[in-house]
Amino acid sequence: MSLLAVEDVHKHFGGVRALDGAGFAIEQPGIVGLIGPNGAGKTTLFDMIAGRQFPDTGRIALAGQDATALPPHARAALGLQRSFQECRVFPEWTLRENLLFAARPRSFGSALLRAFTRREALPDQAETRADELLRLATLDAYADAPASILSFGQRRMLEIASALMTRPRWLLLDEPAAGINPGLLDALGRFLRAAHEAQGGLFLIVEHNMEFIMGLAGRIIVMHQGAVLEDGTPAAIQASSRVIEAYLG
Ligand SMILES: Nc1ncnc2c1ncn2[C@@H]1O[C@H](COP(=O)(O)OP(=O)(O)OP(=O)(O)O)[C@@H](O)[C@H]1O
Numbered sequence: 001m002s003l004l005a006v007e008d009v010h011k012h013f014g015g016v017r018a019l020d021g022a023g024f025a026i027e028q029p030g031i032v033g034l035i036g037p038n039g040a041g042k043t044t045l046f047d048m049i050a051g052r053q054f055p056d057t058g059r060i061a062l063a064g065q066d067a068t069a070l071p072p073h074a075r076a077a078l079g080l081q082r083s084f085q086e087c088r089v090f091p092e093w094t095l096r097e098n099l100l101f102a103a104r105p106r107s108f109g110s111a112l113l114r115a116f117t118r119r120e121a122l123p124d125q126a127e128t129r130a131d132e133l134l135r136l137a138t139l140d141a142y143a144d145a146p147a148s149i150l151s152f153g154q155r156r157m158l159e160i161a162s163a164l165m166t167r168p169r170w171l172l173l174d175e176p177a178a179g180i181n182p183g184l185l186d187a188l189g190r191f192l193r194a195a196h197e198a199q200g201g202l203f204l205i206v207e208h209n210m211e212f213i214m215g216l217a218g219r220i221i222v223m224h225q226g227a228v229l230e231d232g233t234p235a236a237i238q239a240s241s242r243v244i245e246a247y248l249g
């Protein structure tokens, strides 16, 4: 049984074939990069795995369960989390409050939420998990400071830490390295590697920063014109003439 299976997925927008028979299977937990030139279909596929868009035809399965038509909240209930391009942190809340909020049960109305995180009614291990993630993200020194003091890159790490609070079985990251200054990129890579070692699962990462993703992922899937062009180790992908041509073309 695959952890994630994408089978012959098609999605057309008018005359544009955003996805045109995309398919791959991921059997093992790991960090997998999803790359490809602009317009290759990465975000469209990503949205389909997350349940934000649905295929015209084809199938998506999570741990053997057909998820093709499941809404996002049902995928979240199975253990799927995604991060967004724009940061979603609450600037006036402390880092710890941000993380505890992410561990809340989903059924609470928004007016109750902040009061709720201040009480003890959180899942048992939430505080421990928050501290562990703050340490892995090297943000522990700011645990009780408002998130507004963080740099853009640190906010991104906090956002990823929030997505990791529930120990997702699938974590989808959309260009986590985008806009992050070079000094913090190493810390982000170390954080993702350490977080993955600590909890396992599949981290699927769309990324344009080649150096970053090649150093982080054990496997790279290359998309081109709505389908998978190449799939292999970072070394094999970097040596592939088809991949080089697709990027140059
Ligand atoms: N909602 C939409 N309506 C029309 N065309 C769309 C829509 N979404 C995506 N497309 C088109 O589908 C193709 C694939 O887009 P997609 O955003 O998935 O590519 P991408 O690989 O994420 O590219 P980038 O690296 O630039 O983010 C592109 O030609 C895009 O213009």
Ligand SMILES: [Mg+2]
Binding pocket: 042, 043, 044
């Ligand atoms: Mg995109």
